[in-house]
Amino acid sequence: MDYVPHSQIPGHKVKQTGAVSLKGIKKQFNFKDRELKVLSEFSLDVQPGEFVSIVGPSGCGKSTLLRLIAGLDDTYDGTITLDGQRVAGTSLERGLVFQDHRLFPWMTLEDNIALALTNRQISKDAKAKLVADHIALVGLKGFEKAFPHQLSGGMAQRAAIARSLVNEPKVLLLDEPFGALDALTRVHLQGELQRIWLAQGSTMIMITHDVEEALYLGDRVVVMQANPGRITHTVDVNLPHPRDRASPVLHRLKDEILAELTNVPEAPNSVVRLIKGDDQ
Amino acid sequence: MTLKTLNLNAFKPVWLLGLIPPVLFLLWWDHEAAKGGANALAFVSLAQVGQALIDMFSSGELALSYGSSLGRALSGLLIGGGIGTLVGIAMGLSKPVEWAASPIYNSFRQVPILGWLPLIGLWFGSGDLSKLIIVALSAFYPTVLYTFEGLKQVEARLLDVGRVYRLNGWQTFWRIQWPAALPSIFTGLFQALAFTWISTIGVELLFSSGAGLGAMMQQAQLQARLDIVLVCILFVGLTGFAINFLIKRLSQHVLSWRSVRA
Numbered sequence: 001m002d003y004v005p006h007s008q009i010p011g012h013k014v015k016q017t018g019a020v021s022l023k024g025i026k027k028q029f030n031f032k033d034r035e036l037k038v039l040s041e042f043s044l045d046v047q048p049g050e051f052v053s054i055v056g057p058s059g060c061g062k063s064t065l066l067r068l069i070a071g072l073d074d075t076y077d078g079t080i081t082l083d084g085q086r087v088a089g090t091s092l093e094r095g096l097v098f099q100d101h102r103l104f105p106w107m108t109l110e111d112n113i114a115l116a117l118t119n120r121q122i123s124k125d126a127k128a129k130l131v132a133d134h135i136a137l138v139g140l141k142g143f144e145k146a147f148p149h150q151l152s153g154g155m156a157q158r159a160a161i162a163r164s165l166v167n168e169p170k171v172l173l174l175d176e177p178f179g180a181l182d183a184l185t186r187v188h189l190q191g192e193l194q195r196i197w198l199a200q201g202s203t204m205i206m207i208t209h210d211v212e213e214a215l216y217l218g219d220r221v222v223v224m225q226a227n228p229g230r231i232t233h234t235v236d237v238n239l240p241h242p243r244d245r246a247s248p249v250l251h252r253l254k255d256e257i258l259a260e261l262t263n264v265p266e267a268p269n270s271v272v273r274l275i276k277g278d279d280q
Numbered sequence: 281m282t283l284k285t286l287n288l289n290a291f292k293p294v295w296l297l298g299l300i301p302p303v304l305f306l307l308w309w310d311h312e313a314a315k316g317g318a319n320a321l322a323f324v325s326l327a328q329v330g331q332a333l334i335d336m337f338s339s340g341e342l343a344l345s346y347g348s349s350l351g352r353a354l355s356g357l358l359i360g361g362g363i364g365t366l367v368g369i370a371m372g373l374s375k376p377v378e379w380a381a382s383p384i385y386n387s388f389r390q391v392p393i394l395g396w397l398p399l400i401g402l403w404f405g406s407g408d409l410s411k412l413i414i415v416a417l418s419a420f421y422p423t424v425l426y427t428f429e430g431l432k433q434v435e436a437r438l439l440d441v442g443r444v445y446r447l448n449g450w451q452t453f454w455r456i457q458w459p460a461a462l463p464s465i466f467t468g469l470f471q472a473l474a475f476t477w478i479s480t481i482g483v484e485l486l487f488s489s490g491a492g493l494g495a496m497m498q499q500a501q502l503q504a505r506l507d508i509v510l511v512c513i514l515f516v517g518l519t520g521f522a523i524n525f526l527i528k529r530l531s532q533h534v535l536s537w538r539s540v541r542a
Binding site: 070072090091092095096098100102104105106107115116118119147149167 | 437456460462537
């Protein structure tokens with residue numbers, strides 16, 4: 001099948017901004033005298049509007065990597081830039097979706113999303129419109145006044161995605177965004193995320209344990225290994241969006257990646273998800 | 281399940297059940313009082329208590345004492361609780377303040393509240409100021425503790441969200457830390473309320489000067505007026521009950537965002 005760059009897909013807005021570049025990232029944690037290398041010489045260039053999935057076993061430093069790009073942790077060696085600007089601290093240009101929704105239980109859905117706009121210098125009306133638009137974007141119209149405990153897991157995660165997008169970030173970082181959801185909701189939200197990405201055009205970097213999810217959504221899949229965390233393999237997924245889950249190309253790639261991750265010559269077809277666990 | 285199948289709500293006003301023990305108690309009490317003799321010293325008849333209530337009410341004595349106690353408890357709560365909350369916030373938000381204040385707070389807290397009476401009596405006499413200090417102190421301790429604990433327990437995962445959206449210190453406090461700590465702060469307020477009311481009556485009994493329900497009870501005891509003592513006890517109990525009820529309602533209202541399951 002011929003590769004159709006996402007920029008040529010009708011309706012897909014591609015922004016000229018949102019290029020993320022990681023060069024020679026080294027990160028270690030110190031436990032008393034021992035030092036634990038989490039990331040070693042990690043380099044990656046992400047194009048504006050590209051969707052990059054990162055898969056790897058538990059403890060390979062994927063989540064740490066995302067925290068570094070988000071600016072939640074500034075103690076590392078190497079450089080991270082967004083559109084040539086060095087990343088320092090957090091920024092509204094870099095959105096982040098956590099594995100758990102992290103909505104504030106004391107705020108309504110609407111207020112949770114509006115919180116993200118607290119420090120945007122725009123009028124009240126403009127804020128209200130952005131909030132309403134993004135609630136509609138994730139399909140939660142009618143739930144504006146609901147509290148998080150009144151929402152299902154999938155709805156809460158949609159709200160979290162709306163909150164991260166309401167600032168129209170140049171790049172959206174997703175840390176196993178569907179990892180805590182049941183299988184059906186997960187499949188549904190993957191489709192939703194693809195739709196939102198096509199409509200929004202932000203660069204997306206998604207961490208996941210789920211190889212199928214990585215391939216279904218990513219223009220590129222980066223495969224990592226642990227101890228220390230590094231890239232072992234990059235897979236280009238030359239299929240147009242939106243994709244067909246049943247595509248034989250996806251299945252072949254999945255088997256390849258699983259084989260590499262599990263270190264066996266050929267992985268059984270039924271193994272879809274890797275063993276789940278917490279990353280550093 | 282079994283409780284549900286019993287369905288106590290079928291007896292619509294369930295609270296009526298709560299009236300059974302006190303009514304039984306009063307019947308027994310009146311029975312003992314009617315025996316006369318030695319019993320009459322320990323028990324007074326309900327009619328007598330009722331008469332005392334009417335007398336105290338019409339003379340304005342009751343209103344004066346009651347108002348004085350209630351005012352003392354509330355101003356103690358406001359002063360002690362207010363300062364306590366501020367100290368708790370300072371300790372919860374700033375490590376240096378925590379390190380500086382923790383040792384002295386934790387050692388002073390070990391002294392029972394009425395253990396301060398002799399010292400405060402010597403310094404400030406046995407007037408209203410001394411009483412107010414004791415009552416405020418009893419509200420101060422739990423509010424400091426629970427405000428501090430509540431702020432300490434705010435999860436880093438929620439604070440990360442604040443960082444991602446670049447909230448400044450003030451915004452982080454009002455939007456995240458304060459509401460996250462509020463359930464704990466309310467627990468402290470509950471305790472503070474119970475302690476202020478108890479210590480109000482206690483300090484009035486011990487200093488037994490000026491107006492107040494405690495002082496009134498002390499006087500009545502000296503005059504062997506058991507009926508007056510009982511009226512006072514009745515008002516002390518009912519007030520404590522009412523205060524608890526109000527705070528419970530307030531916390532339910534303010535914390536309505538919490539899941540019913542939690």
